[in-house]
Amino acid sequence: MIVRLSRFFLVIITVIVAAVYLPQLYWVSFEPRVIPPMVFYSPVIQKFMIGHFGKGKYYFTDEDGRKYNRTQADHLLPLLNFRLLAARDEMPDSLLGQPITLNKVRRNNVSIRxxxxxxxxxxxxxxxxxxxxxxxxxxxxxxxxxxxxxxxxxxxxxxxxxxxxxxxxxxxxxxxxxxxxxxxxxxxxxxxxxxxxxxxxxxxxxxxxxxxxxxxxxxxxxxxxxxxxxxxxxxxxxxxxxxxxxxxxxxxxxxxxxxxxxxxxxxxxxxxxxxxxxxxxxxx
Structure with a gap:
C-alpha cells in the first residue's frame, strides 16, 4: 500500500513539474527570436533612420519610408560606421559644415546601454x-x-x-x-x-x-x-x-x-x- 501511494504521489509531482517547466522549455527552445528595430539619426540627410535586422534582412528606412541597403546606410550614418569608412578611405572630412577628424569622432563616440x-x-x-x-x-x-x-x-x-x-x-x-x-x-x-x-x-x-x-x-x-x-x-x-x-x-x-x-x-x-x-x- 505504501509503495503504491509513493508511486502515485511521484506521478502527481512529475505531472505538476512538467506542466510548469515544459512550456517554458518549449518557448526557450523554439520561440523565434525577435530583433527590435533600432533608430539612428543621419546628419547627412538630417532625418531619423530605422534599422531592420534579422532573418537574413539588413536594411534601413528613413522617416519618409525610403529604403536603403547596408552600403548606402554606411555613408548616411558616418559617425556610426566611421571605422569602416576610414578603412575604405571614404570618411567625409566635414558634416553640416563642421570639419571632423577621425580622432575627434573616436573621442565623441560614446555609447551607454x-x-x-x-x-x-x-x-x-x-x-x-x-x-x-x-x-x-x-x-x-x-x-x-x-x-x-x-x-x-x-x-x-x-x-x-x-x-x-x-x-x-x-x-x-x-x-x-x-x-x-x-x-x-x-x-x-x-x-x-x-x-x-x-x-x-x-x-x-x-x-x-x-x-x-x-x-x-x-x-x-x-x-x-x-x-x-x-x-x-x-x-x-x-x-x-x-x-x-x-x-x-x-x-x-x-x-x-x-x-x-x-x-x-x-x-x-x-x-x-x-x-x-x-x-x-x-x-x-
Missing part, C-alpha cells in the same frame, strides 16, 4: 573612493572603503577599523554642502578601468542629489540641483574620454537626464514612454 537588470541591483554597501587626480595619472584602488549611514565612514580594508579623521573630514564636507543623512542611494563606477574618475552621486534623505569625489586627498562635494519635485531612482555612471557628461540618471517617474560635468547639473532628455522595469535603451 541601460537594461532593466542593471537598474537597482543588489549592492554591497561599501564603496572605494578613488583619488580623482592621482599623481602618476593612473587610478588605483584605495585602502579604505566608505559607507554612509548617520555619517560618512571610511573603513580600512587592511585592519577593518574605521578611520575617524578621514570620516570626519568627508562628513563635514557633506554637511557643508547641505546633505541630510542618511544616504538613500549611492551611484558610481567602482573600477580602475576607466579614463578618469567622476566620483559618486549620492541621494540624501530629502532626495537631494550630491556629487562627491576625492581631489588631492580632499573632499569635493556639490549639490546637483535636482529639478523641483523630481526624485532620482538610478544613475548609470560611465566615464568616457569625452568628459562633458558621465552618465544617465533615471527619475522615479521614468524621466531621463544626462549627468553633466561641465557645467555640473542634470540635462533632461526629450524621451517619453520609457519604463526602466521593461525597456532597454542605448545612448549613442
Amino acid at each position: 541601460i537594461t532593466p537588470k542593471e537598474v537597482n541591483p543588489p549592492q554591497i554597501p561599501l564603496f572605494p573612493l578613488f583619488e580623482s587626480k592621482p599623481p602618476r595619472l593612473r587610478l588605483g584602488l584605495p585602502d579604505e572603503y566608505f559607507r554612509i549611514n548617520d555619517r560618512m565612514e571610511f573603513i580600512s580594508s587592511r585592519t577593518n577599523r574605521i578611520s575617524d579623521s578621514l570620516s570626519q573630514v568627508f562628513t563635514n564636507a557633506l554637511i557643508s554642502a547641505g546633505f541630510h543623512f542618511p544616504a538613500r542611494k549611492i551611484f558610481g563606477n567602482p573600477t580602475t578601468r576607466k579614463p578618469y574618475d567622476a566620483g559618486y552621486f549620492i541621494v540624501d534623505r530629502d532626495w537631494q542629489l550630491f556629487h562627491l569625489k576625492k581631489v588631492h586627498g580632499q573632499p569635493y562635494c556639490r549639490n546637483m540641483e535636482v529639478p523641483d519635485g523630481e526624485k532620482i531612482n538610478w544613475i548609470t555612471v560611465k566615464e568616457k574620454e569625452l568628459q562633458e557628461f558621465c552618465g544617465i540618471a533615471i527619475s522615479e517617474d521614468n524621466q531621463l537626464y544626462m549627468v553633466m560635468l561641465n557645467p555640473e547639473g542634470l540635462q533632461k532628455l526629450p524621451i517619453d514612454g520609457y519604463d526602466r522595469e521593461q525597456d532597454n535603451i542605448i545612448f549613442m
Whole structure:
C-alpha cells in the first residue's frame, strides 16, 4: 500500500513539474527570436533612420519610408560606421559644415546601454573612493572603503577599523554642502578601468542629489540641483574620454537626464514612454 501511494504521489509531482517547466522549455527552445528595430539619426540627410535586422534582412528606412541597403546606410550614418569608412578611405572630412577628424569622432563616440537588470541591483554597501587626480595619472584602488549611514565612514580594508579623521573630514564636507543623512542611494563606477574618475552621486534623505569625489586627498562635494519635485531612482555612471557628461540618471517617474560635468547639473532628455522595469535603451 505504501509503495503504491509513493508511486502515485511521484506521478502527481512529475505531472505538476512538467506542466510548469515544459512550456517554458518549449518557448526557450523554439520561440523565434525577435530583433527590435533600432533608430539612428543621419546628419547627412538630417532625418531619423530605422534599422531592420534579422532573418537574413539588413536594411534601413528613413522617416519618409525610403529604403536603403547596408552600403548606402554606411555613408548616411558616418559617425556610426566611421571605422569602416576610414578603412575604405571614404570618411567625409566635414558634416553640416563642421570639419571632423577621425580622432575627434573616436573621442565623441560614446555609447551607454541601460537594461532593466542593471537598474537597482543588489549592492554591497561599501564603496572605494578613488583619488580623482592621482599623481602618476593612473587610478588605483584605495585602502579604505566608505559607507554612509548617520555619517560618512571610511573603513580600512587592511585592519577593518574605521578611520575617524578621514570620516570626519568627508562628513563635514557633506554637511557643508547641505546633505541630510542618511544616504538613500549611492551611484558610481567602482573600477580602475576607466579614463578618469567622476566620483559618486549620492541621494540624501530629502532626495537631494550630491556629487562627491576625492581631489588631492580632499573632499569635493556639490549639490546637483535636482529639478523641483523630481526624485532620482538610478544613475548609470560611465566615464568616457569625452568628459562633458558621465552618465544617465533615471527619475522615479521614468524621466531621463544626462549627468553633466561641465557645467555640473542634470540635462533632461526629450524621451517619453520609457519604463526602466521593461525597456532597454542605448545612448549613442
